[in-house]
Amino acid sequence: MSSTIHKSSSFDSSYDVVVIGAGLGGLGAALNLALSQKSVLLLEQHNLPGGFASSFVRGRFEFEISLHEMCAVGPPEGPLKGPIRYILHDESSVDVEFVPVPEAYHLILTGKEHKVNVKLPFGVENFIDTVCSAVPETPRESLVKYFDLCRECSEALTFVARSKGNIDYKILMAKYASFLTTSGYSAAEVTNKFGFPKKTLDLLYPYSCYMGLPASRLDFTIWASLLHLYITQGAYIPKGTSHQMCAAIDARIRELGGQTEYNNRVQSILVENNKVIGVETDDGEKIKTNYVITNCSPHLVYGKLISPANAVPEEAYKLNNSRRLGVSAFVVYMGLDASPKDLNLESYGYFISPHMDTEKINKSMLQCENMPDLTASICLNNAIPNCSPPGTTILSITTAFGIDIWKNITPETYFATKNKLARQMIEQVSKALDSPISEHIEEIEVATPQTFSRYTGSFKGGVYGYDLDPWDSLVIRSQVKNKEEFFKGLEFAGGFAAMGHGYNSSLLSGRQAARSVLWKMKKEGG
Amino acid sequence: MEVYGRSKDMAQASKMQRERKKRWKNASPVPDIEDPIKELSMGLHLKNFQLIITDILDATKTTKTYRLKLAPNFELKRLPLFRAGQYLSVKVNVDGVKVTRPYSISSAPSDILEDGFYELTIKIKDDGFLSTEFFEKWKTGNIVSVSGPHGNMYFDDLRDSNEIVGIAGGSGITPFRSIIREIVAQKLDLKLTVLYGSRHEDDIIFAEELSNLAGKLPDKIKVVNICSEPSENWSGPSGFINAELIKKYAGPIEGKTFFICGPQAMYEFLEKEIQNLNIPNRRIRRELYGQPDNITMNPKYPVEFKDKTFNIIVRIGNKIETIKASATESVLVSLERAGIGVDSQCRSGECGFCRSLLISGDIFVNNEIDGRRAGDKKFGFFHPCSSYLLSDLEIKIPSFKFVKFSPIK
Structure with a gap:
């Protein structure tokens, strides 16, 4: 033609x-x-x-x-409205709708010395209440001060970002003194000064895993800001x-x-x-x-x-x-032919690990013989119930690997390696949640550093x-x-x-x- | 808040800044560009690579098996590995018309490790673009441009039972030949019973080879040939593959995974039969059959459009072309007929590789497989391979200038 x-x-x-x-x-x-x-x-x-x-x-x-x-x-409105919403909605009129995530995280620690099964809520007061009731020896006042420090650092960071290199140190000194005294330290260095029992830290640190660094290496200011923003503003996902x-x-x-x-x-x-x-x-x-x-x-x-x-x-x-270079990710995506209720999946986001020692967790990401200690799972239906057909569930399980860890995997060993790790992760989550996941897998895909490299061209398959x-x-x-x-x-x-x-x-x-x-x-x- | 005392704390930030400078000063000046993960990726999938036909075997009167190795000038350590059951997207240029075709790889992954080849087994028929004459021109020594391997119909031990029932029709046997060869070569812990439907006994592809392989591992592999129009000498089962034959040869349904690959007509017939067997969704994997031979047979297709022709304004970047298109051909086929090179992979609506923007106009989307993302539906994106014109259209397609389509002379 x-x-x-x-x-x-x-x-x-x-x-x-x-x-x-x-x-x-x-x-x-x-x-x-x-x-x-x-x-x-x-x-x-x-x-x-x-x-x-x-x-x-x-x-x-x-x-x-x-x-x-x-x-x-x-x-959507009020003092807690965040910059992303402002930029996409108010400034640019982008047609996107955000859905709130129901809870901060559901932490499950399966180790012998400290078993935990706690759902941490949003809102600083609620969060502190939950931590104190789960770990009664938590010094409540210190935790209140800690969140106050996080707020100060978060606000200071916004102030610094808005100054575009011309920082007014007078204001910084007057309003954000603790930001100045904590800047340059790691999350562990500052947090340890508060004298929290280890059990309290276990409940406090899960979000730090999103940064791919142990508390001893993660910059305190960014950690403080992250914790503050999540707990005060809540978390959202796009519809x-x-x-x-x-x-x-x-x-x-x-x-x-x-x-x-x-x-x-x-x-x-x-x-x-x-x-x-x-x-x-x-x-x-x-x-x-x-x-x-x-x-x-x-x-x-x-x-x-x-x-x-x-x-x-x-x-x-x-x-x-x-x-x-930051970490790369490993994700198991599953479409399951049972409802979240039948699968015992009550929360949106789970952190599951034998322990919450961020040093140990980070070390476990530096090999790929076996799965790293910690996984972060998301049950999408618990934020957006109709994201999959009735009677089905979307569940993803994520972990991370250091950037060079997959370098010795060859095409011959690739499929076996990824399935072995995925199986271990499914077993970990199944066991922790008493969820019959493997009996209901209708669709499954596993993304590795190779997958991220393939689709995005990211250097060494990194995601950060x-x-x-x-x-x-x-x-x-x-x-x-x-x-x-x-x-x-x-x-x-x-x-x-x-x-x-x-x-x-x-x-x-x-x-x-x-x-x-x-x-x-x-x-x-x- | 004091960490180690005010003066030390106030100096900490500058200390870290000096630390950064020091690291910068002492770092290696050699650019770090080595990327082992990218190399791994290239050993598993490629967007576009070239193969050479090294052998052609007659599989049946109308089917040929093409053995393909890496083209001599193509720099790659080895052919990308795959999972038995996946396909290659072949890109050919027929007198200036660039088309793609998905063909399941009929050889096994182990054939790459041992001898460095893929095999494609193709039924030689006139499909409107690729004529029987075209395939006669495919000779030993020809270069064939492909992408892949792609596709989702493979055995995955995380999901599937290790007792598999394969239902194949015609050249739909090809992925099963790959799986069977792999079971034998790799001694996989997998039981596979294939019910293979052909018209005449002459049409059975790989009859002897599959029977020999099954003979080697009778506990693991079983191939049952079923002919719909056999000669008088045929002693095997006859008719279409139905629930009764499945139960008879595959045994109890419970706990087994079903893989289905065959022509469109077979799926239509099988759907009802499978419903009778009460197999849960998660136990059925279907290979795509490519574009339907005749979209008007889809009960949801609005037949009043079937004789119409429309115009499509096609944008590629700032380029604009206007083409004529017939309502019963997919938008992708219309683009190909007009000589507009569009790359595509599955040609069935699933993979989304040909994702394009519908600026204006109405389309009918083949509802059998609508692989569009929710966000794409909302913001006007569509898959040209599974979309049919219901009006004049204005569309924007991505450019695929980097893809080589190999001409066959």
Whole structure:
């Protein structure tokens, strides 16, 4: 049949900004630029937006790929409303609906010395009450002070972030003195000063697992902020999976005049005199721009994307090598042909482990002979009852591995390894919850570091950015950001950007990168 | 709040900043680009790679088995491994028309480890694009472009019983041949009974090989050939595979997993039969059969559209083309007919690889397998391979410029 060609180029010849990667960072950046009426092109190598914030369909089930719960969303109105809700709803009119997660977490410790089966609620007072009644020897007043300190650090972090490098130390000193005295320490160093019994710490630390670091290495400020935000604002998930949220952002970007293109891989970021001049796609199409916001890791950007390669200063490689790559994930997704009630699944999110020693947990992630100690399970139906057909359940079980741990797995050993680990994880959860999971598996998929690498191209299959050690904390990153810009016009967004990994940080980092570009454009009189 | 005393605490943040600088200064200047996980990934799946036909065997009068190895110029250590039952998406260019076809791999994963090959066993029929003449041009030495392996119909010990009943029709035997070869080569702890339906006894593919393999492990492998229109000499069971034959040859249903792979007509017939057997959903895996031969046979299809033709405005990035399309062909086929190269994998609505944006217009989505995500339905995305025009359309499809479609000369 006949066909008529009207126009022959895929792209405009130039854009104000090109965004590489439609993960949450790239989406957040493109959204803000489109909102500011800049011409923006978002290029994504995969055929979907979202990166890890996505979903897949098997049989009659649609699975969330990576989301457990979002922080910084908060209720629709009132003082606890969070920045994510403000940005997506108020600022950008994105058509996304958030559903609250019913409880903070259900902790089950199965070890001999300390057995625990406690559901921790949201709300600082409720949380403290529950901890004190589960562990009566908890010094209540210290715990109240601890949460107060967390609040102060969280608020200070927001203050620092809003100062964009020009921090007013007078205000900081007057309002956030304890932030200043705890900044630079690890979560363990500060928390240990409160003298909580070990049993109390067991109930307090589960969220730290979301950061992929033991308490002795996790920066206290970020830990305090995370705990404070979750417990005071609650946690939320987007209705219809995070793919729906990302599809909504993509739709809004296009509605605002931005261009989003999938299955378009960027081969090179073109530079000249340490300045971005454009990008080149994998089929050799060159697109002019003075600003690139990249959702990729600096490892990939400096190691492979910058062209010519010899334009990359040695300092950039050294900086990359000095930082530590965060963990990768391992997830078992199951569609079960029984209701959550029949499966004994009463809660939305479970942390299950023989113990809550974060050092030991972290160490157990540095091998893949057997499953790591801790799993985090999500029963989606307990937040969104109709997310699967009546009489069925969606359950995912997640654990994490250190970034290089899977490097010796070969294609020959791959399938056996992943099924062995998945089986151990299913058994752990089944036993802890007295749930007949394996008798009801209708659909099952297992995602490994290889799977994450395959679909997102993430470096070494990692799902996080750089580890948030006290020497690479958000505060330090925000202070040194300007000194670490090797190319004019190049900004980072997503898990590897200054704000760190996680759904809310990635999304916010995209907006921050866009604001930074807009400010530079304005300064240049563009 | 004091941790180790005020002055020490106040200096801690700067101490950490110095620590960061020190680490930066002392770090290696060599870019860290080695990625063993990516390498692992390339040993399991590839978006596009090239194979060479090394042998062609006549499987039956109308079916050929093509043995494929890595193309000489393609840099890869070894063919990607797979799970017995998966398929390759073959990308061919027929006189400028780029099409893809999913074919189950009929060889076993162990054949890659031992001899470095895949085999595809293809029924040579005219399907509108790929004619019998086309396959005659597929000669030893030809390069074939593929992606994969893909697909979800494989044995998974986390989900499936290790007693499997396979129901195959026609060239639907191919994934079962792969599984049987794998059971034998890897001594898998798996029992498989295949009920294999063919029209005539001449149409039975791999008759001798499968009977020999079953003979090697009679406790594990059983293949029952069933002919619907056999000759007078046929002594085996005849008719269509139904509940009665399944019960007779597979034994008690309880605790077994069923794998089904065959032509569309077989599924339609089997659905009722399977309902009679009360097999729970989780015990049935169905391979997709690709696009339906005739969408108007779908009872939900609005037949008043069947003779209509429409226009599709196709956007690829900023490029715009207008094509004509017939209502009874999928949007994907219409794009292919117009010479617009669209990559696709399952061609059945499931995998979502051809996911595109419906800007305006109405479509009928083949309801048998609607693999769309909820968010995609909400924001106007559709799978062209399982969608049919009910009006003029304006769509945006992703570009697939990196995919090589191998021309056959």
